[in-house]
Amino acid sequence: MQKRQIRTAFLLGAGLGTRLRPLTDNMPKPLLPIGGRPMITYSMEHLRAAGVRRFIVNTHHCAEKYAAAFPANTWQGIPITFRHEPVLLDTGGGIKNIEDLLAYDERLIVYNADIITNLPLTPLLDRHFSGRSEVTLALRSNGPLLNVSIDGDGFVCDMRHVLNNPGVQSCLFAGIYIVEKSFLSRLQAGRIESIVPPLIEMIKQNSRSVGGVVIDDGHWHDLGTLEEYNTLKQGINY
Template identity: 45%
Template sequence: MSEISKAFILGAGLGSRLRPLTDTLPKPLVPLFHEPLASHTMRHCLEAGIECFAINTHHIPAAWQQTYPESSFEGAPITFFHEPILLETGGGIKNIAPFIGDDPVLVYNGDILTDLDLTQLMAAHRGSGNVATLALFSEGPNCNVAVEDHQVVDLRHAHGIHPGTHQFTGIYIIEPEILPLIPANEKISIVPAFLELAALGKLGAYIADGASWHDLGTREEYFAAHQHLQDSGKATLPAIHPQAKIDPSAELDEYTIIGPNCVIEKNVKLRKTIAWPRATISENSNLYGCIVREQAAGEHQDQDL
């Protein structure tokens, strides 16, 4: 099997569960510790040897070009594949067939933050002879993937073999041999193709226990991901960005995140609050558990402003 140097970031979802944060941005571009979640994802991939990216778009596609105007990230080229009509995971993979070519590809859901060992996942896949290998956890809220002897034998109890033993992480590796199993020009999940591979004994399992993992599909997980980066020391930037303008009279607790070019005016009190880049918080404001996208004034708790 070839070395894995390509990654496909699934970025076309609507982000409905995270509204209103996704009203103006696709979910993978929502700021996480001052930079888009997608940048965290791509940096994770680059550290494992990925050299180029494909990203599918649908919701507010122009935001991707604005965020990565040179269609690259830290020197790695990005090819965008726009989906006027959402194709789901299987259709999205079929749509990037020209990018896949004859090479294996790392597929990475665009709404998760994890430190899962991608290098070990790649090594497990490379020596397996499988057409796809799924990264899984032994425990989780939705253990619907059945594993026997490092192979996935059933998903969602579709084959009637087992209701499930493991949680899917949203990260996997595919070989180009999966493409004939996905119908062209169709909105379809990748799961039917996985089920065919499972029946053929060609769907591998890599157990990623011990890795941190956050699905940023909810407001609670969005806050939890920030706290994880802060507590673990894995944030690449300080919680209070050096380019933020903060009046000396403002009071900020340790779990408040202030992005670049934010303006925090006089006598502001912030607790467990996240201010996106360029946000303004007016004087005498008192915020707890809030996310400030553009501007805030007054007293608020657990609100998105």
């Protein structure tokens, strides 16, 4: 049986973090301290436990702070490749921008670096390998923004209500997903683009092309407000 493990993860670290100003005026949001260490290291720890052995991190705002935080371009012995974006490319553009770094990878875990979670990643890996979708999203059934719809077979049938298809359940997108390398052919180099429009087009063409799995186990925090950050900054107890 093929081992359900993915070697490389792409951590989205290039955002401006405007919702956490003034803390992010001179610091990338994923480097803000939680329990005395950079927020992004919780993501790295989570991914390492799932078998990831290489990190790619995109940078933009205060990119030099990443070099200071990881002077050896490693974390806990795992290599980190930083890819700078002089112009922010958004999620889809950022994924396309690392295509040349994926010569030996068939697929990739993409992870928002400003979330803190210990949700189990095994169900996401299992769903991706068994569902054979080109992209598979980790979802939760509760949260502030339930704008991903899934059908009765667990395939994503709408995002952001663009297709007016409520499916059987509305879910929160957890900010973690798996993409096959073939997905990158749908993206245009240099284009500033969210991942959502290409996913919508895929759903229109093939109702089974984007999978989803609801994972309600574990904790999940989006560090999107100063209040949320201040609640967690002393540390995580799980």
